Amino acid sequence: MKTIETINLYKKFGEKEILKNINFSSENGEIIAITGKSGIGKTTFLKCLAGLEKIDSGAIKTSGSIGYIFQNFNLFPHLVVKQNIEIPALNAKIYDKRTISEISEKLIKQFKLECVQNCYPANLSGGQKQRAAIARALILNPEIILFDEPTSSLDPELVKELTEIIKKLAKQNYTILIVTHDIEFAKQTADRILVLEDCKMLGLLT
Amino acid sequence: MGENGGAPEFGVEDLVMKFRKVLAMCFLMVFGTFMFSFKTAALKSEIIVGLDINVPPMGFLSESNEIVGFDIDLAKEVFSDKKVTFQPIDWDAKELELNSCKIDVIWNGMSKTPEREQNMLLTRPYMKNRQIVIVNKNSAINKLEDLQNKTVCVQKGSTGSDAFKNHEISNQTKNIIELENMLNCLNEVETLKSDATVVDEIVAKYYLNGKGLSGSFKILNQEISTEDYVIAVKKGNTELKDKIERGLLTLKESGKAEEISQKWFGTNLFFWEDLELTSTEASNTSKDLSLKPIIQGLWVTFKIFLFTIIFSIPLGLILCVLQNSRRKILKLLLKIYINIVRGTPLLLQLFFVFYGLPYVPVIGGYLTIKDRFLAGILTFVFNYAAYFIEIFRSGFLAVDKGQNEAAQVLGFSKTQALFKILLPQVLRITLPTICNECVTLVKDTALIFAIGVPELLSNTKNLVNSTANISSYIITGAIYLVICMIIVQIFRKLEIKFSCGGKV
Ligand SMILES: Nc1ncnc2c1ncn2[C@@H]1O[C@H](COP(=O)(O)OP(=O)(O)OP(=O)(O)O)[C@@H](O)[C@H]1O
Ligand SMILES: [Mg+2]
Numbered sequence: 001m002k003t004i005e006t007i008n009l010y011k012k013f014g015e016k017e018i019l020k021n022i023n024f025s026s027e028n029g030e031i032i033a034i035t036g037k038s039g040i041g042k043t044t045f046l047k048c049l050a051g052l053e054k055i056d057s058g059a060i061k062t063s064g065s066i067g068y069i070f071q072n073f074n075l076f077p078h079l080v081v082k083q084n085i086e087i088p089a090l091n092a093k094i095y096d097k098r099t100i101s102e103i104s105e106k107l108i109k110q111f112k113l114e115c116v117q118n119c120y121p122a123n124l125s126g127g128q129k130q131r132a133a134i135a136r137a138l139i140l141n142p143e144i145i146l147f148d149e150p151t152s153s154l155d156p157e158l159v160k161e162l163t164e165i166i167k168k169l170a171k172q173n174y175t176i177l178i179v180t181h182d183i184e185f186a187k188q189t190a191d192r193i194l195v196l197e198d199c200k201m202l203g204l205l206t
Numbered sequence: 207m208g209e210n211g212g213a214p215e216f217g218v219e220d221l222v223m224k225f226r227k228v229l230a231m232c233f234l235m236v237f238g239t240f241m242f243s244f245k246t247a248a249l250k251s252e253i254i255v256g257l258d259i260n261v262p263p264m265g266f267l268s269e270s271n272e273i274v275g276f277d278i279d280l281a282k283e284v285f286s287d288k289k290v291t292f293q294p295i296d297w298d299a300k301e302l303e304l305n306s307c308k309i310d311v312i313w314n315g316m317s318k319t320p321e322r323e324q325n326m327l328l329t330r331p332y333m334k335n336r337q338i339v340i341v342n343k344n345s346a347i348n349k350l351e352d353l354q355n356k357t358v359c360v361q362k363g364s365t366g367s368d369a370f371k372n373h374e375i376s377n378q379t380k381n382i383i384e385l386e387n388m389l390n391c392l393n394e395v396e397t398l399k400s401d402a403t404v405v406d407e408i409v410a411k412y413y414l415n416g417k418g419l420s421g422s423f424k425i426l427n428q429e430i431s432t433e434d435y436v437i438a439v440k441k442g443n444t445e446l447k448d449k450i451e452r453g454l455l456t457l458k459e460s461g462k463a464e465e466i467s468q469k470w471f472g473t474n475l476f477f478w479e480d481l482e483l484t485s486t487e488a489s490n491t492s493k494d495l496s497l498k499p500i501i502q503g504l505w506v507t508f509k510i511f512l513f514t515i516i517f518s519i520p521l522g523l524i525l526c527v528l529q530n531s532r533r534k535i536l537k538l539l540l541k542i543y544i545n546i547v548r549g550t551p552l553l554l555q556l557f558f559v560f561y562g563l564p565y566v567p568v569i570g571g572y573l574t575i576k577d578r579f580l581a582g583i584l585t586f587v588f589n590y591a592a593y594f595i596e597i598f599r600s601g602f603l604a605v606d607k608g609q610n611e612a613a614q615v616l617g618f619s620k621t622q623a624l625f626k627i628l629l630p631q632v633l634r635i636t637l638p639t640i641c642n643e644c645v646t647l648v649k650d651t652a653l654i655f656a657i658g659v660p661e662l663l664s665n666t667k668n669l670v671n672s673t674a675n676i677s678s679y680i681i682t683g684a685i686y687l688v689i690c691m692i693i694v695q696i697f698r699k700l701e702i703k704f705s706c707g708g709k710v
Pocket of ligand 2 (some may be wrong): 042043044148
């Protein structure tokens with residue numbers, strides 16, 4: 001089943017073309033890595049998918065909601081980890097407070113954040129921040145998760161851990177898109193690696 | 207924003223805390239020095255005459271920027287053997303100026319009051335200023351009783367206005383109109399809009415004489431009240447007082463005084479009783495220092511501060527958010543508003559709101575704010591709101607763009623993102639700047655006196671002037687200092703509370 005599909009996606013900033021007629025699709029439970037030179041438009045592509053950038057023409061079809069883990073996580077600095085995780089659900093009012101608290105506790109356990117759940121983001125390590133950001137993205141139960149440069153602030157130990165986490169998520173049927181420079185990490189993690197070049201998406205064998 | 211980011215943790219704060227007492231001492235010492243720096247009177251060949259240069263025809267700035275006037279001419283004659291300097295002073299500080307020997311004489315159409323008699327040494331009256339009734343030359347009004355059921359206009363806040371309202375005849379008039387200045391009053395009478403006006407004889411005659419309008423009006427023989435104009439020197443300086451009185455007597459006898467009067471008023475208003483020259487000095491009772499004016503002033507200052515903060519911060523925040531909206535006209539209007547408020551002195555804004563708004567064409571009538579305090583508060587609120595708009599704008603700019611994006615992908619509505627994500631961060635970021643504004647406001651409150659609202663500083667100044675005791679300045683200075691310190695402490699607590707694990 002296709003979870004995300006772009007048809008002739010076209011995006012430019014002013015006169016500068018970034019993405020030209022991109023046709024892309026992903027399957028349920030698939031892990032896709034996207035690499036490419038710096039400034040080529042990878043982040044822009046993710047932002048288009050998440051609706052953070054308007055596209056100039058073409059279409060994006062998604063089967064479910066999207067979770068986005070930003071390169072610098074963008075945790076809310078004025079809220080502790082637990083609040084950070086819960087606030088999207090509290091806003092959406094999908095469950096009552098009690099249920100939300102239970103779900104967040106489960107996520108906190110799953111991502112080993114118990115000891116920092118009452119800490120502010122400023123006091124977290126890079127890895128803890130990343131796990132908190134993932135937990136926050138998961139509380140709304142998205143079908144697709146987008147990662148922007150997830151390994152940029154992690155040491156090799158944590159990169160390994162992240163690979164595990166991502167693989168586990170894929171097993172739970174999340175579709176995962178990773179933008180990364182780290183080819184080694186991409187090879188370890190992804191089912192498919194794509195290269196963005198000249199505003200086009202090129203396939204690449206793993 | 208890491209805990210250990212940036213400069214090493216040098217204990218500047220600790221240092222300040224430690225030396226707070228020392229700082230306070232320095233403060234008091236500066237005041238003390240100022241207090242004792244008043245020079246004692248020296249015998250001089252130079253005489254400094256202090257005056258408020260806004261009182262034509264007694265003393266004022268001519269078109270060529272020279273100080274001229276009736277009193278000026280008299281003083282020049284009396285001190286013809288000396289070098290005379292005319293020093294413009296703040297009228298409210300005249301006693302202080304005199305007592306601190308900054309000036310030697312106050313000669314400025316000053317009326318005699320018991321209070322002044324106690325604080326200064328006064329000469330005998332050299333002029334009588336009467337509050338007279340002026341009517342149109344064709345009017346049937348000939349005596350005070352004729353004012354029954356008539357419309358009388360007066361100049362707001364003038365001696366004539368007060369005297370007339372205290373006069374019994376004022377109860378029988380149809381109505382009393384208060385106008386901003388005397389020329390308006392005369393104009394009303396000339397155009398028969400009002401039946402009569404009560405004005406200072408001296409000022410009125412000066413204007414009528416200068417404009418050649420004496421023929422258009424009629425002056426009633428009965429006056430509403432009179433006051434004596436006197437000249438003041440420092441208490442104890444009988445030598446100077448005698449010199450002035452002798453000088454005036456000579457001027458009268460030589461006819462020079464009458465000549466000067468003719469020049470300014472077209473008639474002789476100089477008045478000098480040939481009494482024996484006796485120097486009677488009022489008993490020198492030094493008044494006890496009363497803290498009541500200071501406390502009353504403090505309360506007013508506190509109210510101004512509180513109202514301004516309570517209204518201007520939310521207003522600034524709301525306008526700041528509106529400024530981000532896409533409505534171009536709104537944006538433009540806000541920009542104009544901010545630029546005007548930030549580009550002009552607060553003092554001028556106070557004047558404009560209280561005195562100027564009624565003169566705005568067409569809608570001026572609706573914009574008149576009678577209550578001085580209210581006018582002041584409104585000005586302060588709108589002034590500070592303009593600054594807060596910019597402060598909050600800088601706060602919004604300082605919040606990472608990613609925060610908004612995160613809120614968006616996490617399904618926040620625009621309002622939710624504003625209230626739950628952006629605003630808390632903006633407030634936290636801007637706390638130090640808001641603190642700064644609050645401290646500035648504490649001191650800015652004193653400006654409201656410009657539109658006649660007595661507050662802490664002006665009350666203190668009056669107290670110092672009337673008691674000739676500088677210690678009230680020290681008390682008030684300490685009060686301001688303490689208020690500011692309390693505010694700073696409160697904001698520090700807030701900063702720590704909302705630091706969210708970041709660096710404070
Ligand atoms: N808001 C914007 N307005 C104009 N140009 C932009 C904007 N955002 C990005 N760009 C430009 O679009 C191009 C693609 O940017 P993007 O951030 O997608 O690159 P990237 O592939 O993610 O690079 P990196 O690997 O360095 O993160 C860049 O040249 C950038 O300058
Ligand atoms: Mg990027």
